[in-house]
Amino acid sequence: MTKSNFTRRGVMKTGAAAGAALATPTIFTGAVWAGAHTGFTNAPQGDTVTLGFNVPQTGPYADEGADELRAYELAVEHLNGGGDGGMINTFSSKTLDGTGINGKRVEYVTGDTQTKSDAARASARSMIEKDGAIMITGGSSSGVAVAVQALCQEAGVIFMAGLTHSNDTTGKDRKANGFRHFFNSYMSGAALAPVLANAYGTDRKAYHLTADYNWGYTTEEAITQATEAMGWETVNAVKTPLTQTDFSSYIAPVLQTDADVLVLNHYGGNMVNSLTNAVQFGLRDRMVNGKNFEIVVPLYSRLMARGAGANVKGIFGSTNWHWSLQDEGSQAFTRSFGTKYGFPPSQAAHTCYVQTLLYADAVNRAGSFNPCAVAEALEDFEFDGLGNGPTLYRGADHQCFKDVLVVRGKENPTSEFDLLEVVEITPVDQVTYAPDHPQMGGAEATLGECNPGA
Amino acid sequence: MTDQTQNPSVAAKPARATKTAAPSRGIFGLNAKDTTLLIIVAILTMLAPFILNPFPEGSDLAQFNAGYPDLMQRFVIFGIFAIGFNILFGLTGYLSFGHAAFLGVGSYAAIWMMKLLTLNVIPAIIMSIVFAGLFALFVGFISLRRSGIYFSILTLAFAQMSYALAYSVLTPITGGETGLQLKSTDSPLLSNLAPGEIGRANLFGIDMRTSYELAVGDWLFTFNAGYYIAALVMLIGFYVSIRIFRSPFGMMLRAVKSNQQRMNYTGLNSKPYTLAAFVISGMYAGLAGGLMVAMDTQVGPERMFWTASGEVVLMAILGGVGTLIGPVLGAGLIKYMENIISKINSTILHDWFAFLPDGLEDAVVFILYPFIGKGWHLTLGIVFMLVVIFLPGGLVEGGQRIARLFRRKKSDDAAKTPAE
Numbered sequence: 001m002t003k004s005n006f007t008r009r010g011v012m013k014t015g016a017a018a019g020a021a022l023a024t025p026t027i028f029t030g031a032v033w034a035g036a037h038t039g040f041t042n043a044p045q046g047d048t049v050t051l052g053f054n055v056p057q058t059g060p061y062a063d064e065g066a067d068e069l070r071a072y073e074l075a076v077e078h079l080n081g082g083g084d085g086g087m088i089n090t091f092s093s094k095t096l097d098g099t100g101i102n103g104k105r106v107e108y109v110t111g112d113t114q115t116k117s118d119a120a121r122a123s124a125r126s127m128i129e130k131d132g133a134i135m136i137t138g139g140s141s142s143g144v145a146v147a148v149q150a151l152c153q154e155a156g157v158i159f160m161a162g163l164t165h166s167n168d169t170t171g172k173d174r175k176a177n178g179f180r181h182f183f184n185s186y187m188s189g190a191a192l193a194p195v196l197a198n199a200y201g202t203d204r205k206a207y208h209l210t211a212d213y214n215w216g217y218t219t220e221e222a223i224t225q226a227t228e229a230m231g232w233e234t235v236n237a238v239k240t241p242l243t244q245t246d247f248s249s250y251i252a253p254v255l256q257t258d259a260d261v262l263v264l265n266h267y268g269g270n271m272v273n274s275l276t277n278a279v280q281f282g283l284r285d286r287m288v289n290g291k292n293f294e295i296v297v298p299l300y301s302r303l304m305a306r307g308a309g310a311n312v313k314g315i316f317g318s319t320n321w322h323w324s325l326q327d328e329g330s331q332a333f334t335r336s337f338g339t340k341y342g343f344p345p346s347q348a349a350h351t352c353y354v355q356t357l358l359y360a361d362a363v364n365r366a367g368s369f370n371p372c373a374v375a376e377a378l379e380d381f382e383f384d385g386l387g388n389g390p391t392l393y394r395g396a397d398h399q400c401f402k403d404v405l406v407v408r409g410k411e412n413p414t415s416e417f418d419l420l421e422v423v424e425i426t427p428v429d430q431v432t433y434a435p436d437h438p439q440m441g442g443a444e445a446t447l448g449e450c451n452p453g454a
Numbered sequence: 455m456t457d458q459t460q461n462p463s464v465a466a467k468p469a470r471a472t473k474t475a476a477p478s479r480g481i482f483g484l485n486a487k488d489t490t491l492l493i494i495v496a497i498l499t500m501l502a503p504f505i506l507n508p509f510p511e512g513s514d515l516a517q518f519n520a521g522y523p524d525l526m527q528r529f530v531i532f533g534i535f536a537i538g539f540n541i542l543f544g545l546t547g548y549l550s551f552g553h554a555a556f557l558g559v560g561s562y563a564a565i566w567m568m569k570l571l572t573l574n575v576i577p578a579i580i581m582s583i584v585f586a587g588l589f590a591l592f593v594g595f596i597s598l599r600r601s602g603i604y605f606s607i608l609t610l611a612f613a614q615m616s617y618a619l620a621y622s623v624l625t626p627i628t629g630g631e632t633g634l635q636l637k638s639t640d641s642p643l644l645s646n647l648a649p650g651e652i653g654r655a656n657l658f659g660i661d662m663r664t665s666y667e668l669a670v671g672d673w674l675f676t677f678n679a680g681y682y683i684a685a686l687v688m689l690i691g692f693y694v695s696i697r698i699f700r701s702p703f704g705m706m707l708r709a710v711k712s713n714q715q716r717m718n719y720t721g722l723n724s725k726p727y728t729l730a731a732f733v734i735s736g737m738y739a740g741l742a743g744g745l746m747v748a749m750d751t752q753v754g755p756e757r758m759f760w761t762a763s764g765e766v767v768l769m770a771i772l773g774g775v776g777t778l779i780g781p782v783l784g785a786g787l788i789k790y791m792e793n794i795i796s797k798i799n800s801t802i803l804h805d806w807f808a809f810l811p812d813g814l815e816d817a818v819v820f821i822l823y824p825f826i827g828k829g830w831h832l833t834l835g836i837v838f839m840l841v842v843i844f845l846p847g848g849l850v851e852g853g854q855r856i857a858r859l860f861r862r863k864k865s866d867d868a869a870k871t872p873a874e
Contacts, residue, residue: 057796057827057828058828058831062828109797109799110797110799110827111796111797112796112797112827112828112830116754116756116759117632117633117752117754118746118752118754118756118757119756119792121750121752122524122525122792122793123793123796123797125522125523125524125750126524126525126793126797129522129523129524129665129676130519130522141631142631142632143631143632143633143754146632146633146635147632147633147635147752147754150635150752151750151752153652154652154654154663154751155663166632168632173632173635212621212622213621213622213625213630213631214625214630214631214632215631217625217630239622241622242621242622444639446638446650448638448650448652449650449651
């Protein structure tokens with residue numbers, strides 16, 4: 001039989017000894033701690049600075065994540081003076097000279113968001129706590145963007161959002177440490193509505209199918225309000241589960257109504273499936289009220305267009321950027337991306353690349369990595385040459401205001417990348433809204449105070 | 455009667471004193487072996503910042519350091535989750551495939567407590583346990599009418615329902631896809647926040663994020679307040695789980711696992727026992743959810759997704775079902791893979807193998823690349839397969855085999871000595 005040696009007294013003795021042993025090293029720490037403190041989280045030490053690229057590498061948006069990562073690697077290369085410099089040469093601000101950021105060479109760490117807010121936050125926290133990242137960027141969905149943005153606000157680092165289209169990111173969930181270059185649902189609605197009214201008339205009846213989550217809601221709201229302002233009528237708006245793969249049961253009821261436009265507030269695989277179903281149901285050959293039935297997809301991406309194949313032909317949607325744009329910046333970026341990877345970049349890649357340059361430039365102009373100084377440099381910053389024409393980083397909500405592209409599925413695509421054609425570039429004035437717009441969280445939405453952390 | 459129903463994997467650890475020998479209870483009412491285990495776990499968790507950071511800062515191997523607050527917190531929190539799951543799965547054999555629902559319910563309860571009442575984590579954690587327990591009572595009451603695969607499917611269905619509700623239907627309460635966070639507009643009743651200030655979770659004023667860094671030479675160790683609070687909770691949870699394992703109640707649960715039908719024929723109603731085990735295990739999950747919110751004030755519905763439920767099953771199996779420490783080890787291994795392996799990218803690989811000639815370097819990187827970064831699932835899958843095939847008892851069995859190897863050597867020596 002085993003004999004127990006654990007007596008209360010023995011354990012307490014050992015405990016006290018262990019406690020004392022644990023307590024001793026604390027004497028040495030004061031100085032070290034003070035040394036690492038320079039007033040903000042993860043102040044870069046030495047001659048390098050670490051950025052955190054937090055993108056979905058697994059899960060439904062893995063393809064977009066991979067493209068974002070390519071863009072980040074390209075941006076780092078250009079910032080460190082490698083490659084052909086890409087958009088650094090066309091950027092209106094000239095502080096970037098290939099010597100890194102603020103004279104420090106750029107290094108980076110990567111992580112997998114899995115398109116889950118928990119995993120994304122875990123990954124971002126490890127970048128901040130373990131790798132000493134001074135800025136976190138990336139993401140391919142609004143849920144993740146909002147979650148990581150809130151984390152960065154708490155931790156005191158800058159968050160440069162990747163692809164996130166929901167109004168909430170810079171609407172009701174806006175944060176002082178978070179910035180978004182990508183456009184949003186409101187802008188999609190405002191840009192699309194006039195084009196749709198031109199092409200299809202002002203007396204249309206729209207039927208919405210909406211992905212049943214946050215982004216779907218804000219997009220539906222934006223499109224409904226914008227089109228109703230043009231005189232359209234919304235017949236019905238039906239929520240579809242995000243995990244739905246067969247939309248037949250949602251499309252059949254459309255035939256029972258007198259709707260003559262179907263708006264698919266779907267993204268990614270959802271949109272590919274719902275559009276394919278709609279076309280299979282013969283909606284596009286249908287005549288209602290003496291008008292041809294039409295389909296609209298508010299947010300387009302190249303990967304979606306590729307997934308839906310020939311079904312996207314002639315279908316209107318909006319996008320943040322397209323590689324076929326002829327301005328100098330877009331050309332330079334498409335060229336260096338194509339040289340390095342062999343195919344043109346997606347809009348996700350573009351926004352991530354631009355965000356990295358914007359951050360680097362803001363640090364240079366501020367002369368400090370302090371998040372509050374960087375935020376101040378970015379707020380109300382006007383720039384050009386990054387592919388979207390003259391752009392304003394509005395200080396009131398940290399949203400970029402720029403022209404929005406209305407695109408249409410190409411009738412005769414020449415390659416698997418050449419699926420969309422730009423129909424109209426909606427000028428920025430038309431998509432600008434007040435910072436306290438009801439769709440953006442109203443008067444209650446506030447950025448809060450900038451948090452430099454430590 | 456109960457002797458026959460002892461589970462073999464548990465019988466391998468004959469820690470429980472038999473009826474004839476009066477149990478010699480040390481402190482905490484545990485026998486010697488369990489006390490040793492508890493103390494070892496306590497020492498490991500308390501020294502985790504050292505143990506998990508074995509490599510100096512800035513070295514190539516620092517990539518494998520896991521001693522930063524977020525991951526350490528995750529280790530113990532998922533440890534709690536797995537301990538609770540093991541009380542149900544390990545003891546009764548009922549495989550719940552929907553445990554993440556309780557984790558999620560606990561998380562939502564906790565964040566609402568913080569939004570409405572106080573930023574102190576204690577009421578939040580208590581409410582998370584209560585709500586998860588109530589929800590478990592409801593789910594368990596229905597699901598436990600069936601056993602085996604039907605039970606698993608029922609729990610899975612409940613979890614997916616909860617997920618779908620949280621994701622869309624209940625958006626006003628759960629925040630939908632974007633989830634819930636503390637905001638500057640929140641004003642908890644009992645916390646005096648300046649207008650516009652974003653609250654931080656605390657324990658009587660100790661901020662969960664407070665860290666204390668200790669540099670010894672090139673090494674940097676981080677002691678995080680949140681981690682130690684979570685670790686303390688895990689130790690309590692672990693202790694309670696030992697007591698459950700060793701109690702008559704635990705014995706009854708094992709009886710359910712070994713032959714429920716026979717139990718019923720003897721006139722015993724096993725339902726109250728299984729339901730109690732289900733609720734306890736749900737409360738553990740709720741506790742884990744509450745702690746997750748306490749450490750990182752954010753909840754998203756993916757926390758309830760079926761993959762999260764599957765993950766805890768993997769943790770239990772990987773570590774060793776029905777063993778005390780196994781699930782904690784399994785939880786640690788999976789979280790380590792998820793957070794460390796997934797962050798290795800090709801640039802880092804090239805750095806590591808830079809000493810090789812160029813062609814060879816590329817070849818090595820090419821071979822390893824599928825297993826790192828986004829390939830961490832693949833690596834985890836391979837590890838899981840190896841464990842299930844070669845160590846059906848999980849990591850604990852691996853440890854036992856190694857221990858046996860040493861012991862046999864010793865006893866061999868002992869046997870030889872007199873012969874000489």
